[in-house]
Amino acid sequence: MKLKAKYIDMDTGEITALLHVSDCLEMGVHEQDRIKLKHENETVTAIVHTTERYLKPGEVGLLGKAFQFIGPELGESLEVVPTGKPESVEFIRKKMDDLELSTQEINTLVTDISLRNLSQVELSAYVTALHINGMNIRETVDLTKAMVDTGETIEFDRGPVFDFHSVGGVPGNKVTLLVVPIVAAAGLLIPKTSSRAISSAAGTADIVEVFANVNFDAKKLKKIAEEVGGIMAWGGGLNLAPADDIIIKVEYPLGVDPHAQLLASVMSKKKAVGADHLLIDIPMGQGTKVxxxxxxxxxxxxxxxxGDKLGIRVECAVTYGGQPVGRAIGPALEAREAISILEGSKTPNSVVEKTLTLSGILLEMGGIIRGVDNAREILESGKALQKFREIVKAQGGNPDLKSEDIAIGKFKADVLAKKSGYLGSIMNKQLVQIARAAGSPKDKGAGLVIYKKVGSKVDAGEPLYTVYADNENKLNQAIGLTRKLEPMAVAGMVLARMPGITRYQS
Amino acid sequence: MKLKAKYIDMDTGEITALLHVSDCLEMGVHEQDRIKLKHENETVTAIVHTTERYLKPGEVGLLGKAFQFIGPELGESLEVVPTGKPESVEFIRKKMDDLELSTQEINTLVTDISLRNLSQVELSAYVTALHINGMNIRETVDLTKAMVDTGETIEFDRGPVFDFHSVGGVPGNKVTLLVVPIVAAAGLLIPKTSSRAISSAAGTADIVEVFANVNFDAKKLKKIAEEVGGIMAWGGGLNLAPADDIIIKVEYPLGVDPHAQLLASVMSKKKAVGADHLLIDIPMGQGTKVxxxxxxxxxxxxxxxxGDKLGIRVECAVTYGGQPVGRAIGPALEAREAISILEGSKTPNSVVEKTLTLSGILLEMGGIIRGVDNAREILESGKALQKFREIVKAQGGNPDLKSEDIAIGKFKADVLAKKSGYLGSIMNKQLVQIARAAGSPKDKGAGLVIYKKVGSKVDAGEPLYTVYADNENKLNQAIGLTRKLEPMAVAGMVLARMPGITRYQS
Structure with missing residues (x-):
């Protein structure tokens, strides 16, 4: 069928063609079927959506990225032909039926995902089937390799390459800002890429962006890392494992992160930058991913x-993630806290201790003995601060920046303890919700500073935490939430009263 | 946030709002999150999609049915507020984790589905989880009841109500056109609703539509059925169990039909019309659903x-579905074949036999003894034809219609056997593909007439089947497919040659 092109700039996450219902009837195609669109020598396959009014019969609407592939002029005629589903849909069906996928099947599937050949419905079925039925280690290795092969890779001229990843889920985890300069100051190459927050209050990329650029192409990233020894870049701009970004967009609304996909997601991005030695921080506890x-x-x-199957030497550190790391949550507040430690602050203790332990492991992986002692020496001597400044300068920031120069939210309010007692629990997810309501991560100055950790003694009327925001309206919204969510629960000294036996005398 | 309304008439199958990425960043919402749109006193919750160019910052695009709920004028301001996911997403997660859902959870889930509160991603996760983890009978009963409760129901003044359903998947299954008039002629009330083809060559509604109207509202359906004793209507126009229609749109692209959903789909539509006695035809064999x-x-x-838990007395008949029922496939061709039997034709035998067996069971369910004999008497005496004509008249068709009056495809071509032998197999799905390529079900005259059944002796050059089409182009496409698919395989008399032992003498 010949249809006239009409453009609709809306990215549905798939390559979508909008057709009039009467043309669909004529061609025998339904919503979610596929059609091939041909224009001159170019062809693109699109998923069908239907309309009765937006188009006239004889028109085809090209949504989002569909038109880039074939580029007809507005109103030009396109040849439209119904076509079948990609083979990958059968492989998703296989996983739904709990069957093992072959290497070739996984390669085809990941290629189709990365080329956006699958619909949202099909991707959701993939994520759901993977959540329920899982993958064995052979399939997971193939999945990881396929995700690497369908994206960019970076090869460093000097090696070995050290890398670090935190599985996430714990708020306030700004240790990357400290680990990278310490490891680089020790002479090891650590080209660290990080993500932005999706549902958290601040990803490492959001924090670094407070004082430096994070968006580099592969060439620039390589240059900085090789010259300075370390970099703290945003991974999202590099097109490493692009299938992963597409899958994450479906995992997010379902609130799932299937085991095999999480493994492949982390490892593919590390393999793509050529990591030889990798330390993985696994924060464990209520409200984390683990x-x-x-x-x-x-x-x-x-x-x-x-890692072994991919040629990466991996060590893991399970860390305490049951409450925030340090006191600050939110991009500028976390940047401040991290830089103050580089400047010599000994607190918060949880950040310092975690940093030194993780850096120490990385140094030892690099053949440097007494890792923690060496990491401490690098931090306390100011070598880490010096390296941090070199990195900031290379990333286009002000190397003379001091922690107190970082602007934090102008509007703030304390949240006070209603009663005396001990802090019984801190709920990570609720704290994150409040920080996000205050504007994190988009408003850089928004977030929280907490004053009490689990087990701390609390007096009634004492501040538990302060909420910061860049505008008053969001501060009020966040404060409203604090009352609803009560993320920090103070238990009275008497946890339960057990009445004794009362004897009545008549 | 206040945004200006802009309309986009595109039905994505969800209630969708399109936002500019910068407004999303400001509100902290992502693709697939939800927002509440408020206008005067009306509120609607929509799923977020994003654009960088179709809208300017400050505008909101209202897709599909979103705007009907609140109806602002173009350019008017709407209050937009981020909001959470419906609770049902948690219940889908529970099913993904293979947990039993409570009655209340199923009610909420089905209500959200029927109100289009769930996204395509969420619906797909539901269908996938149900395919893998299933539901027990208690959950299936609740699912069925919830699907009835969220739609229209019809109550007949006279009873009991008899009903019939074929699980489907076998081509040429036009028996409903014969069963309904026979059962009605016996004095039983049979208000039959049917579907249109989705992936088959012709649904019962497509066939009946060749000679009568099928689209009635509940009131008209009740009137016709009570006056004439039977009706053959399209169920899709009645809003019975609307959640089912929404779920089917997600099952279709995945090519799945989860057991519990299939059960609930059939039974909810029967419960909604108040069926007391129900016969279910389960065609079994290669290429069917079973x-x-x-x-x-x-x-x-x-x-x-x-049925027992719903108060419906159910009987089932497992029928042979390994090859088409009768000879004709496609709306007009099937209508012709069915009416010719009402007019007295004794062939095709498979149609006559299946009709009499099924009708006989229904008559016996209605207390009429020797059901098959009675059904045969009703058919052979012309009483069934008489009742059929009453039904056609009540449905606005020509009661004097003769089978040979029905227009079939003007363009036709025979497909000949390439070799002699016996017909080894008939592939249902491939025959359906060819009929659809010829134009079925949209082109009423398109389809196939097959001359050989499995086990038939075939001579080389003899016609195996004829393809009919309403236009020459589609005929050519269908004929092209016959060569590729070879749906009817003739096996030579010698199925395999087993060479003996040869001794060489030196």
Whole structure:
């Protein structure tokens, strides 16, 4: 069928063609079927959506990225032919039926995902089937390799390459800003890429962006890392494992992160930058991605085995993630806290201790003995601060920046303890919700500073935490939420009253 | 946030709002998140899609049915507020984790589906989880009841109500056109609703539409059925169990039909028309929905048990579905074949036999003894033809219609056997593909007439089947497919040659 082109700039996450229902009837195609669009020598396959009014019969609407592939002029005629589903849909069906996928099947599937050949419905079925039925280690290795092969890779001229990843889920985890300069100051190459927040209050890329650029192409990233020894870049601009970004967009609304996909997601991005030695931080605890030690050990085991098959030496550190790391949550507040430690602050202790332990492991992986002692010496001597400044300068920031120069939210309010007692629990997810309501991560100055950790003694009327925001309206919204969510629960000294036996005398 | 309304008439199958990425960043919402749109006193929740160019910052695009709920004028301001996911997403997660859903959870889930509160991604996760993890009978009963409760129901003044359903998947299954007039002629009330083809060559509604109207509202359907005793209507126009229609749109692209959903789909539509006695035809064989006898028995068992819990007396008939029923496939060709039997034709035998067996069971369910004999008497005496004419007249068709009056495709071509032998197999799905390529079900005259059944002796050059089409182009396309698919395989008399032992003498 010949249809006239009409453009609609809306990215549905798929390559979509909008057709009039009467043309669909004529061609025998339904919503979610596929059609081939031909223009001169170019062809693109699109997923069908239907309309009764937006188009006239005889028109075809090209949504989002569909038109870039074939580029007809507005109103030009396109040849439209119904076509079948990609083979990958059968492979998703196989996984739905709990069958093992072959290497070739996984390659085809990942290629189709990366080329956006699959619909949202099909991608959701893939994620759901993977969540339920999983993948064995052979499939996971193939999945990881296929995700690397369908994206950009970076090869460094000097090696070995050290890398670090935190599985995430714990708020306030700004240790990357400290680990990278310490490891680089020790003479090891650590080209660290990080993500932005999706559902958290601040990703490492959001924090670094407060004082430096994070968006580099592969060539520039390579140059900076090789010259300075370290970089803290945003991974999202590099097109490493693009299939992963597409899958994440479907995992997010379902609130799932299938085990095999999480493994492949982390490892593919590390393989793509040529990591030889990789340390993985697995924050474990209520409200993180890994709530139990059993699960943490399973992840550690699988990361190490997967690394072995990919030629990456992996070590894992299971860390305490049951409450925030340090006191600050939110891009500018976390940047301030991290830089103050580089400047010599000994607190918060949880950040310093975690930093030194992780840096120490990386140094030892690089053949430097007494890793933690060496890391401490690098931090306390100011060498880490010096390296941090070199990195900031290379990333286009002000190398003379001091922690107190970083602008934080102009509007703030304290949240006070209603009663005396001990802090019984801190709920990570609720704190993140409040920080996001205050404007994190988009408003850089927004976030929280907390004053009490689990087990701290609290007096009624004492501040538990301060909420910061860049505008008053968002501050009010966040404060409204604090009352609803109560993320920091103070338990009275008496946890339960057990009445004794009362005898009545008549 | 206040945004200006802009309309986009495109039905994505969800209630969708298109936002500019910068407004998303400001509000902290992502693709697939939800926002509440408020206008005067009306509120609607929509799923977020993003654009960088179709809208300017400050505008909101209202897609498909979103705007009907709140109806602002073009350019008017709407209050837009981020909001959470419906609770149902948690229940889908529970099913993904293979947990049993409570009655209340199923009610909420089905209500959200019927109100289009769930996204395509979420619906796909539901269908996939249901395919993998299934539902027990208690959940299936609740699912069915919830699907009835969220749609229209019809109550007949006279009873009991008899009904019939064929699980489908076998081409040429036009028996409803014969069963309904026979059962109605016996004095039983049979208000039959049917579907249109989705992936088959012709649904019962497509066939009946060749000679009568099929689209009635509930009131008109009730009137016709009560006056004439029977009706053959399209179920899609009645809003019975609307959640089912939404779920089917996601099952279709995945090519799945989860057991519990299939059961609930059939039974909800029967419960909605108040069926007291229900006969279910389960065509079993390669290329149908039920390939094995074991699976057929499982369906029969579950239909009967489900009926018991819903107050419907169910009987099931497992029928042979390994090849087409009768000779004709396609709306007009099937109408012709069915009416010719009402007019007295004794062939095709498979149609006559299946009709009398099924009608006989229904008559016996209605207390009429020797059901098959009675059904045969009703058919052969012309009483069935008389009742058929009454039904056609009530449905606005020509009651004097003769089978040979029905227009079939003007363009036709025979497909000949390439060699002599016996017909080894007929592939249902491939025949359907050819009929659809010829124009079925949209082109009423398009389809196939087959001359040989499995086991028939075939001479080289003899016609195996004829392809009919309403236009020459589609005929050529269908004929092209016959060569590729070879749906009817003739095996030579010698199926395999087993060479003996040869001794060489030196």
């Amino acid at each position: 709530p139990t030690m059993e699960m943490a050990k399973q992840y550690a085991h699988d990361f190490i085995e997967l | 390939p094995t006898m074991e699976m057929a028995k499982q369906y029969a068992h579950d239909f009967i048990e489900l």
